Amino acid sequence: MIRTEQSHAKYELARKYLAGGVASSLRASMKPVPIYVQSAEGARIRDVDGNEYIDYMLAYGPLILGHAHDELTTAIHQAMRKGYTYGLQHEGEIGLARLLTELLPCAEKVALSGSGTEAVMLALRLARAYTGKRKIVRFHGHYHGWSDSIFTSFPGAGLQGNDERAATSVLPGTSGQSAGSLEDVILLPWNDPIALESALRAYSGEIAALISEPVMCNSGCILPKPGYMELMQRLTKELGIVWILDEVITGFRLSIGGAHQRFGLDPDLVTIGKAMGGGIAISAVAGKATIMNLIDEGTVSHLGTLNGNCVSTAAAIATIGELVKDHGSAYTRMERLFTVLASGIRELLNKHGLPGLINQTGPVFHMMFTDEQEVTDFAAFNNRDGAKYTRFAEVMLSEGVLIRPNGLWYISTVHDDKDVQETLHAVDRSLAKLVD
Ligand SMILES: Cc1ncc(COP(=O)(O)O)c(C=O)c1O
Incomplete structure (x- = not known):
């Protein structure tokens, strides 16, 4: 003991x-x-x-x-000596955003937030605004943060894992969650191509986004079956659904360009967090300019007092700098x-x-x-x-x-x-x- x-x-x-x-x-x-x-x-x-x-x-x-880590600690100290956060613009946010567009294959533009939960909230909002549709498809066993709009039971209050209902009902993840928050969520079993195709085809007119971890890290670190992610990519493109890969865990962990680079996938948006900041709070949504431009146009609001602050951007730039050394x-x-x-x-x-x-x-x-x-x-x-x-x-x-x-x-x-x-x-x- x-x-x-x-x-x-x-x-x-x-x-x-x-x-x-x-x-x-x-x-x-x-x-x-x-x-x-x-x-x-x-x-x-x-x-x-x-x-x-x-x-x-x-x-x-x-x-x-x-x-x-020495280099990361030094970068944070140096940034802090010039002030922690300004509520104004600074070079660090341009530097980081540019770096992300260079390193992440799917990233034409990025937006910075403070946590994975916030990045997912923004990605879902962008998808709804872009498509004009409401429903979100997600998978049992995946975790996308604790916001009301996506936090479902895990595997379910009172349900055993092999209970049929654990795979099909959309139960809130916590008490106190708004009753209507999950009305627009369709919950599917993951790694099941038939369930995927039939749900997407049946509801395509209502589905704004499909969000998935690229590897089911939150439940067993399970790899997608061969062809499964490619099917997701093909169907979402064909049916006008925004494909969001939640790379909050896998971003900068599975490779410099995350899982989508490692597996050669082309998502519309990715959410990244965790490893990107090396332990300092920062996250990002990155993806296709046609969707991200909704923020430029003012159609979609993206807010946050501490977004892109100079300490977190310096930390992310330093962390990424260490990871890319010697060709990764x-x-x-x-x-x-x-x-x-x-x-x-x-x-x-x-x-x-x-x-x-x-x-x-x-x-x-x-x-x-x-x-x-x-x-x-x-x-x-x-x-x-x-x-x-x-x-x-x-x-x-x-x-x-x-x-x-x-x-x-x-x-x-x-x-x-x-x-x-x-x-x-x-x-x-x-x-x-x-x-x-
Ligand atoms: C895949 C995934 N998405 C989103 C989140 C939420 O990130 P955060 O805890 O930074 O809000 C997590 C957290 O574990 C996660 O694993």
């Missing part, structure tokens, strides 16, 4: 003043207690009880350069290390006789305990043993490794072979404890 007295005490104190005790609801699920951080550097994070962990949670994805060799390195880690964990699962699997796409993977031989859709994903994984994450913490209790692992450019070997030893000991 690790010492957690200080974290426990701080969590109790926080609950007196901070609603939920944490700043974002998901964080409360950490066992044995939400951990309080003392400091962090590189791939390591230290808590207030003196424990040190190798970090694969990486703040839910943004820390692609690890913690307190950091991606090859991250992918190699994660492949070593994933294969090592698979061997250890075998060694301990624990059925489980890992779905890896480059520098992100999902580990789960399951009897399934492969997990290629949301229904199969829901057959995993989530409770066992949460226990595993807790044991891993006591072995010096920080992972999300839900199974998704991220790697950064500063993790190295030694971290991976240390992690494999920790996995070995943790699985042994799980079997006991």
Whole structure:
């Protein structure tokens, strides 16, 4: 067991003043207690009880350069010395927007916001304004932020994953959500070409946008079946539907140009966030000028007090600057290390006789305990043993490794072979404890 007295005490104190005790609801699920951080550097994070962990949670994805990266920290300091935010224009926003149009294949123009949720809200608004239609198609198991317009149950209050209704009903993601907010949402199973084509053809006259993660990172890191995204692309183009790829996770993580570059896709709009800012709040919508021009014309409002502030644009430019160095060799390195880690964990699962699997796409993977031989859709994903994984994450913490209790692992450019070997030893000991 690790010492957690200080974290426990701080969590109790926080609950007196901070609603939920944490700043974002998901964080409360950490066992044995939400951990309080003392400091962090590189791939390591230290808590207030003196424990040190190798970090694969990486703040839910943004820390692609690890913690307190020298060049990024310097860029932020330099920007701050000239003021934090002006509410006026500055070169950083032009520089970043231009960089994004150069690096993202689909980007002719971009708009900057503060979070992935906001980027998705803007993309949906642009799509509705552009098409004059109302409905939005989204997929079960995907997550597109917590705004009323798109936040659905995950997998559904009171519904088990393999319950038929979990795949078909559009239930709000939280109480307090406006009753009408999801009226225009059509929820489909993902990776099901027949369901996709029949819904799009049936409702094409009403559908403004189809939004999809390019890899279902939020539920099992599941790759699209061969031809599935191409079908999405073909049908949306044919039927006059705006195709939004939500690259908030995959942007600047799967490659410099995100998943759409990696897979050779041509979405109308992409939303990016997380890794783009290296840990500083920034997001963007990027895409076809014909759609983005609605903002130029004043037809679509895009607002936000802190949008494109000089600290966040400097952070994004510095982060991207690090990622493009040496022709993006950091991606090859991250992918190699994660492949070593994933294969090592698979061997250890075998060694301990624990059925489980890992779905890896480059520098992100999902580990789960399951009897399934492969997990290629949301229904199969829901057959995993989530409770066992949460226990595993807790044991891993006591072995010096920080992972999300839900199974998704991220790697950064500063993790190295030694971290991976240390992690494999920790996995070995943790699985042994799980079997006991
Ligand atoms: C695919 C996807 N879209 C949107 C969001 C929302 O981003 P944010 O948490 O920055 O609002 C997330 C967050 O995890 C995400 O994974």
